[in-house]
Amino acid sequence: MFLHIPDVLTPQEVAEFREALGPDAPWVDGARSAGGQAVHHKNNLQLSQGSAQSAKLQALVRAALQRNALFFSAALPRRTFNPLFNKYGDGANHYGDHVDSAVMHSRADSCWVRSDLSCTLFLTPPDDYEGGELLIAEGMGDKRIKLPAGDMVLYPSSTVHQVTPVTRGHRISSFFWVESMVRGLEQRKLLFDMDMALLRLRQRVGETDPSVIALSGTYHNLLRMWADV
Numbered sequence: 001m002f003l004h005i006p007d008v009l010t011p012q013e014v015a016e017f018r019e020a021l022g023p024d025a026p027w028v029d030g031a032r033s034a035g036g037q038a039v040h041h042k043n044n045l046q047l048s049q050g051s052a053q054s055a056k057l058q059a060l061v062r063a064a065l066q067r068n069a070l071f072f073s074a075a076l077p078r079r080t081f082n083p084l085f086n087k088y089g090d091g092a093n094h095y096g097d098h099v100d101s102a103v104m105h106s107r108a109d110s111c112w113v114r115s116d117l118s119c120t121l122f123l124t125p126p127d128d129y130e131g132g133e134l135l136i137a138e139g140m141g142d143k144r145i146k147l148p149a150g151d152m153v154l155y156p157s158s159t160v161h162q163v164t165p166v167t168r169g170h171r172i173s174s175f176f177w178v179e180s181m182v183r184g185l186e187q188r189k190l191l192f193d194m195d196m197a198l199l200r201l202r203q204r205v206g207e208t209d210p211s212v213i214a215l216s217g218t219y220h221n222l223l224r225m226w227a228d229v
Contacts, residue, residue, distance in 0.1 A: 041096030
């Protein structure tokens, strides 16, 4: 499932992130954090995970996710890897085809996270740079994703994807992975579709309508059957 989630960050928050992630931020070679396969394809900068800026911005991303109902409905998060931050441009400008590691280990909190969903939160307006699309390979054709600052995309971590070369300007984003309470992609998509349909039904007929109550019960019984917490 590929999902565009708009306005994860407010314009004021985007401005705060951009100020904190300026040229004087503690950027390091992004290849330091790459796995065995990805290290040969990764050419970008990454915010030092041990820096004060990283800790502050991670907390802001987590707070934004906690208030976003669409993210929760789609991801059903059990664990979320500490958000990281990267920068493309000035020679560090692309990340070639790769598949994210199945299991991630966070040095910040020693937490292990199975990567069911990959997330990219865009922090740079698309007009500020050329190239830099998130390119995801699919059987029916590649998806090219370049979103407004403050918007986020969720996609399966099992996909082959890349960040295309940035040929002008800089592309800054946050990225992280989610281990879902519902491991299966098909089950998770079914629950998301049902939740969205229930939302529309509630808006039309109200919370106490018998059909809403019955379908809500079905949703939670399916979640109870499939969830691992």
